[in-house]
Amino acid sequence: xxxxxxxxxxxxxxxxxxxxxxxxxxxxxxxxxxxADLPPPRYEPVGSAALPRGIAALMALLAIIVAVRARSGPRxxxxxxxxxxxxxxxxxxxxLMVAFVMVMEARHVGFRPAAMVFLFLTAVVLGxxxxxxxxxxxxxxxxxxLGLHAVFTRLFYIDLP
Amino acid sequence: MIDAFIALLAPWPIFYLLLxxxxxxxxxxxxxxxxxxxxxxxxxxxxxxxASNAMTLLIGEYVGGISGGxxxxxxxxxxxxxxxIMTTLDGFxxxxxxxxxxxxxxxxxxxxxxGLVSWGFLAVLSPPLANLALSFGPWEYFxxxxxxxxxxxxxxxxxMVKGLIAACLGMLFAMPGIDPSIGQLRLTFxxxxxxxxxxxxxxxxxxxxxxxxxxxxxxxxxxxxxVPVRGRAVVVGWRDLMxxxxxxxxxxxxxxxxGILPGIGGNIAAMMAYATARQVSKTPEKFGTGHEPGVVAxxxxxxxxxxxxLIPLITMGIPGSVTEAxxxxxxxxxxxxxxxxxFATNPEVAYGVIASYLAANIVMVVMMLAAVSWIAxxxxxxxxxxxxxxxxxxxxxTFALNNRFFDVWVMLGFGVLGFCLERVKVPLGPFVIGxxxxxxxxxxxxxxxxxxxxxxxxxxxxxxxxxxLAVSLATLAWPFISEWRRKRVHHTRSPQ
Numbered sequence: 001x002x003x004x005x006x007x008x009x010x011x012x013x014x015x016x017x018x019x020x021x022x023x024x025x026x027x028x029x030x031x032x033x034x035x036a037d038l039p040p041p042r043y044e045p046v047g048s049a050a051l052p053r054g055i056a057a058l059m060a061l062l063a064i065i066v067a068v069r070a071r072s073g074p075r076x077x078x079x080x081x082x083x084x085x086x087x088x089x090x091x092x093x094x095x096l097m098v099a100f101v102m103v104m105e106a107r108h109v110g111f112r113p114a115a116m117v118f119l120f121l122t123a124v125v126l127g128x129x130x131x132x133x134x135x136x137x138x139x140x141x142x143x144x145x146l147g148l149h150a151v152f153t154r155l156f157y158i159d160l161p
Numbered sequence: 162m163i164d165a166f167i168a169l170l171a172p173w174p175i176f177y178l179l180l181x182x183x184x185x186x187x188x189x190x191x192x193x194x195x196x197x198x199x200x201x202x203x204x205x206x207x208x209x210x211x212a213s214n215a216m217t218l219l220i221g222e223y224v225g226g227i228s229g230g231x232x233x234x235x236x237x238x239x240x241x242x243x244x245x246i247m248t249t250l251d252g253f254x255x256x257x258x259x260x261x262x263x264x265x266x267x268x269x270x271x272x273x274x275x276g277l278v279s280w281g282f283l284a285v286l287s288p289p290l291a292n293l294a295l296s297f298g299p300w301e302y303f304x305x306x307x308x309x310x311x312x313x314x315x316x317x318x319x320x321m322v323k324g325l326i327a328a329c330l331g332m333l334f335a336m337p338g339i340d341p342s343i344g345q346l347r348l349t350f351x352x353x354x355x356x357x358x359x360x361x362x363x364x365x366x367x368x369x370x371x372x373x374x375x376x377x378x379x380x381x382x383x384x385x386x387x388v389p390v391r392g393r394a395v396v397v398g399w400r401d402l403m404x405x406x407x408x409x410x411x412x413x414x415x416x417x418x419x420g421i422l423p424g425i426g427g428n429i430a431a432m433m434a435y436a437t438a439r440q441v442s443k444t445p446e447k448f449g450t451g452h453e454p455g456v457v458a459x460x461x462x463x464x465x466x467x468x469x470x471l472i473p474l475i476t477m478g479i480p481g482s483v484t485e486a487x488x489x490x491x492x493x494x495x496x497x498x499x500x501x502x503x504f505a506t507n508p509e510v511a512y513g514v515i516a517s518y519l520a521a522n523i524v525m526v527v528m529m530l531a532a533v534s535w536i537a538x539x540x541x542x543x544x545x546x547x548x549x550x551x552x553x554x555x556x557x558x559t560f561a562l563n564n565r566f567f568d569v570w571v572m573l574g575f576g577v578l579g580f581c582l583e584r585v586k587v588p589l590g591p592f593v594i595g596x597x598x599x600x601x602x603x604x605x606x607x608x609x610x611x612x613x614x615x616x617x618x619x620x621x622x623x624x625x626x627x628x629x630l631a632v633s634l635a636t637l638a639w640p641f642i643s644e645w646r647r648k649r650v651h652h653t654r655s656p657q
Contacts (some may be wrong), residue, residue, distance in 0.1 A: 012324060020585045024326055031333055034348045044607060048340040050345050051603045052333060059329035062322050069322070086379035093378060097552060097573060105566040111557075119549050124472030126378065127545030142544055156209050159560045 017070035024063035028056035092125045104161045111160040115145035162284065165512035169520055174215055174217050177210075178517065182524045185225020189232075190536050192239040193545070196226025197484045198373055201365040202551070204491055205558035208619050212495040213513040215444045219491055220267055220514060223484060224276065224521035227427055228529060231268040232536055233259060235456075240536075244427030247435040251448065251455030252589045262373035267453055267462040270397040271409060275461035278524035279415035279420065279468025283628060284515050289503075290476040294501035297477075299609035304629035306602040309423030309479050311633040312562035314591045321640055323370055331595025332602070341600060342607050354567040361490045361597065365561045368593055369487075370555050371576025372583065374548055396645045403458045416462030421467020426482035426590070429462035434462030441538040473512050478500055478601070483590040486597045497499060604632075 041047030051096050102117040103109050119141035127133055152158045181203075188199040199222050202512045230245030236254035255264035268606060297305070298650060310332075312536035314324030337348040338358025349355035402409075412434035419430035438458035439448045448455045470481025478499030480486040492510075503511045530590070559572040579589055611618035620626050 010250065016585055020587070027330070027333070032335075032347065034350060038345060038347055044342070044611045046607050046610045047342065048345045051606065052336045052348065055329050055336075059326055059333070062326045062329070065240050065322050066320075066326070069496065090375055090378050093575075094551070097556070101556060101566060101569050101573070105395070108546065117554055119553060122549035122552060123545040126548055133545075136316060140549075144550055148553065152557060152561060154562070156206070158208075159564065160560070 011103040018067055021063040021067035021070070024066075025060050028063070031056040039043055063100075069073060070132050096121055096125070099143035107161055112145050115148070117152045119144055162512050162515065165216075165509065165516035168213065168509065168513065168519075169217070169516050170650050173211075173214055174517075177214050177218040178520055178524055179238060180223045181529060182225040182427040185227075186223035186229035186232075186525065186536055188222075189226035189229025191542070193232045194272070194377075194547075194551075195242050195369070196223055196230075196612025197352045197487060198370045198551075199226055200484060200491075201362075201369050202554055202558055204362055204365070204487070204494060205561045207491060208561070210496065212497055212510050214515050215491055215495060216510060217517040217520075219488060220517040221521045221524065222462070223467060223488075224518065224525050226529075227344060227467055228269070228460075228525045229536070230396045231272065231460055231529075233269065233424065234535060235264045244425075244431055244466070245459070246428055247459035247463075248432040248437070248456055249535075250459075251450070251452050253655060254282055254449070254451030255453070260451065264451075264456055265533050266397050266530070267401070267405075267531070269526055270402070271405075271412075271457045271460040271530060272464040272529075273415045273522055273526040273546075273614075274402075274409045275463070275465035276518070276525070277295065277414055278410070279417040279465040279641065280515070280519045280522065282417050283468045283471055283518060285550045286472055287476050287511070287515060290472065291504045292499040294477045295505075297501075297625065298623070299605040299612060300623050301629065302605040303602060304314050304620070304626045305423075305477065305479060306504075306598045306631070308607065308629040308636075309473075310591065310595060310602075311636050312423050313594055314588075315636045320562035320586065321637075323585075324535045324591045326593035327582065327587045327589070328595040331592040331597075332599035334364070334532065336595045336603075341604060354565070359571055360562060360568055361493065362562050363568040364575050364596055365487055365490055365593065366555050366559055367572040367575030368579040368589055369483075370551065370571060372579030372589070374555075375549060375576065375580040376583070377544070378548060405454065408454050408457050409438065409443075409461050411459045412461035416465025417469035418464035420461070420481050421472050422469075422474060422478050422483060426470070426484070427466040430462040430469075431467035434458040464522075471518060474499065475514050477504055478503075480594055480597065484595055489597055493647045501649050505537070523588040586600070 009015055035049040035052050038047065038049040041050075096118060103114050104111060120137050123137035123140065125133070127137065149160055152160055169178065173622065185196055185199060185205075188194045189196055200219050201494040203219060207218065210218070218273060226242055227244050229610045230240055230242035231248055231252065232241045234245035234248035235256050238249045240246045240249055252264045255261065255351070269642045290430075292349075309327075310328045312329045335358070337355050339345070339356065340347055347357065415431040415434045415437060416427075419433060420427070435448075435455060435458045438454050439445045442448065442454060444452070470485050472484045474488060476657075478489065479619035480489055491500050497503065497507055497510060555572060555576075556569055559569050560566065562568050582589060582592065609620070610617075620630065
């Protein structure tokens with residue numbers, strides 16, 4: 001991803017690098033905060049908090065180096081804009097997956113019907129809406145969801161919702 | 162060792178070996194799907210298996226997956242797996258010149274040769290190395306883990322600083338839960354589900370499978386070129402073998418050695434072998450134009466690296482590459498402790514890995530020579546079916562671990578995280594290995610500090626620990642030294 005904005009001079013500002021560095025520093029801060037109420041070591045020289053804090057501090061320092069390098073490094077030329085089809089597909093798939101997991105977690109619908117719908121809709125998102133293919137997707141969705149359910153419950157004795 | 166081979170001749174081990182190798186070849190042949198992804202997805206299926214059979218299945222997938230990448234690399238100019246990147250340089254031109262079958266035949270033979278040689282190293286070196294590792298104390302283990310992480314972070318593609326950040330991030334994600342040393346709850350932020358920490362399987366499946374799927378879906382519209390394969394791959398004869406023997410031998414050793422080094426994978430092994438083959442060649446200008454030694458070097462080394470990487474895995478519990486980190490997960494899932502004690506407490510598993518590796522190479526060469534044209538057709542399966550099936554399997558496989566949806570959400574979260582990390586050019590290898598090795602590193606470090614009453618300088622009285630630490634520091638310092646030398650040469654050569 002360009003993850004950056006044109007700075008008016010035909011090159012990009014590496015906002016992605018800055019954002020990454022900031023997130024890493026925030027994560028390090030979160031670890032530091034999360035270990036604040038851990039008790040001090042009693043029977044050993046190093047307690048529960050030592051290693052997480054040490055790693056967090058190192059990580060924050062490295063993130064600062066990334067930010068400094070991004071600031072002083074060469075600016076890259078602006079990339080041509082790409083198609084939205086790919087990101088849209090990913091967003092739709094993500095929504096389908098989240099919905100699938102939420103439906104099963106709520107236990108309103110069992111695994112087999114939820115998986116059939118999920119597989120069918122996912123195949124449509126990836127393969128397109130051609131009527132000839134829809135029948136294939138439907139057969140595939142039914143066969144795979146029933147087959148996977150049988151394999152996990154009958155062969156591996158793992159209960160599915 | 163002989164018992165391990167005899168045990169492989171039973172019906173179930175043979176079945177798992179054939180299944181694993183076939184699955185690996187097919188998945189390896191499909192661009193965008195990797196051996197690591199397949200192994201991570203198969204882990205849930207191994208819950209009900211015997212540990213030896215599970216490792217046989219996974220080793221078969223590993224060998225098949227790396228070898229299968231040759232097919233897409235040759236016919237589509239797209240590496241089926243990262244380890245086949247260098248094969249595209251000469252394999253695809255050969256296919257375009259109508260010599261696709263010969264390219265495949267050479268690649269398959271080279272893969273087999275590399276696998277055989279590295280198996281020799283694995284079989285000979287593993288038992289004595291495991292004995293040596295038994296003498297390691299906590300300082301040695303801690304510095305060994307540190308060396309593995311630093312080397313992986315430094316030698317992964319991209320920035321070393323980002324590699325180190327990835328390793329740190331991975332280690333931090335392994336910290337939440339109950340502190341194994343004193344049972345103290347930490348970094349759960351009040352979430353009950355976090356009491357047991359983040360399980361390995363959801364992290365692995367999310368990081369490798371889901372993030373890879375996101376990448377594939379983004380580039381789904383790119384059409385695949387079609388170069389037909391007529392009939393079977395050409396079986397390489399004795400004369401061809403003799404002609405390529407120096408390259409085969411050299412690339413096998415390079416691949417095995419690169420595989421042994423912690424954290425470096427088959428793609429680096431293939432690059433180094435390819436670069437060396439070109440350097441010593443009398444016709445270096447032919448490389449990249451459909452030159453047979455290019456295919457031979459790349460495929461020999463990437464398969465040889467598997468055997469090399471298995472050496473630190475089964476002798477010290479240190480992953481030689483990211484895929485070995487997943488194999489460590491398999492051992493942990495089956496309540497086995499990776500490390501030198503594996504040879505003592507579960508020799509059937511340790512020697513089973515060695516025997517399975519050789520058997521998988523033999524099965525691979527037979528399957529690929531017989532069925533390569535059929536396998537090539539798999540590459541053109543509609544992604545709508547493949548991707549949706551894989552996504553469903555990710556959810557089901559992760560849920561099956563503990564029968565709770567928290568793991569599924571963790572998997573999805575790490576899938577997004579893995580994708581985002583790769584977009585900002587943060588390598589995933591150090592991240593995953595950091596996650597896998599963090600508990601070992603912390604346990605050994607704290608044990609070392611307790612045994613030395615907090616005196617870190619005691620480390621320098623232990624030769625192996627000092628050596629590992631020295632290698633870590635040298636690896637960290639090398640990019641700066643190299644840059645300084647380059648600037649000095651440039652300054653000396655530039656006119657006043």
